[in-house]
Amino acid sequence: MNFDKEFDASGMSCPLPILKTKKALVDMASGQVLKVVSTDSGSVKDMQAFADQTGNSLLSTDEANGKYTFYMKKK
Amino acid sequence: MTTKKMAIIATKGTLDMAYPPFILASTAAALGYEVQVFFTFYGLQLLRKDLSTVMISPLANPAMPMPVPMPVMVQMLPGMESMATMMMKQKLKKHGVASLQELRDLCLEAEVKFVACQMTVDLFEFDKSEFIDNIEYGGAATFLGFAGDTDICLFV
Numbered sequence: 001m002n003f004d005k006e007f008d009a010s011g012m013s014c015p016l017p018i019l020k021t022k023k024a025l026v027d028m029a030s031g032q033v034l035k036v037v038s039t040d041s042g043s044v045k046d047m048q049a050f051a052d053q054t055g056n057s058l059l060s061t062d063e064a065n066g067k068y069t070f071y072m073k074k075k
Numbered sequence: 076m077t078t079k080k081m082a083i084i085a086t087k088g089t090l091d092m093a094y095p096p097f098i099l100a101s102t103a104a105a106l107g108y109e110v111q112v113f114f115t116f117y118g119l120q121l122l123r124k125d126l127s128t129v130m131i132s133p134l135a136n137p138a139m140p141m142p143v144p145m146p147v148m149v150q151m152l153p154g155m156e157s158m159a160t161m162m163m164k165q166k167l168k169k170h171g172v173a174s175l176q177e178l179r180d181l182c183l184e185a186e187v188k189f190v191a192c193q194m195t196v197d198l199f200e201f202d203k204s205e206f207i208d209n210i211e212y213g214g215a216a217t218f219l220g221f222a223g224d225t226d227i228c229l230f231v
Contacts, residue, residue: 011171012171012173013170013171013172013173014098014172015098015101015102015105015173016171016172016173018102018105019101019102019105019181019185021105022105022106022185039171040171050105050106053106053107054106054107
């Protein structure tokens with residue numbers, strides 16, 4: 001999937017992946033896609049909850065070898 | 076969509092009890108909430124410029140997981156509190172949990188409003204210069220003025 005910006009939240013625990021996602025989205029334009037990689041299993045539900053409550057779209061969530069990859073489209 | 080609001084009363088000043096208010100406040104702010112945290116009694120310790128004095132004690136804390144079972148008579152020995160605090164901080168770091176300092180900074184960056192209880196400052200004769208600068212001082216009525224209009228209100 002194409003993306004405009006990415007950051008690696010590997011090793012970070014709740015709530016850092018969410019807080020860093022929020023910060024990363026700040027200087028992005030509407031419609032741009034952010035890729036986030038996390039090792040925190042809790043972030044799967046939290047990223048969805050973040051998207052639901054902020055209006056950004058979680059395009060996809062993938063898991064491979066203990067790494068979770070999220071694509072978040074800014075509203 | 077109207078902005079949601081959350082108010083938290085932080086009354087504890089130990090390392091373990093410092094996390095919930097800072098985690099919830101910073102996360103709520105990230106979700107778009109307007110957040111205010113009222114620090115009263117021991118919670119005021121969390122507004123000090125220097126957070127290194129915030130500690131955890133295994134004493135009277137039977138739910139705290141210990142590497143080895145430790146009788147209360149041992150827990151009360153000098154240095155046990157420092158050791159428990161050091162071990163807890165190592166554990167937090169190892170698991171990628173943010174430090175209190177980092178979470179507090181993230182709260183301030185996200186414009187979470189911190190209000191310090193003026194009565195507690197007077198009661199314990201705290202020196203305001205020991206607290207971080209970007210906070211307000213107020214009382215119960217100040218807090219309730221905001222809390223009365225919130226979606227979530229928590230006492231920690």
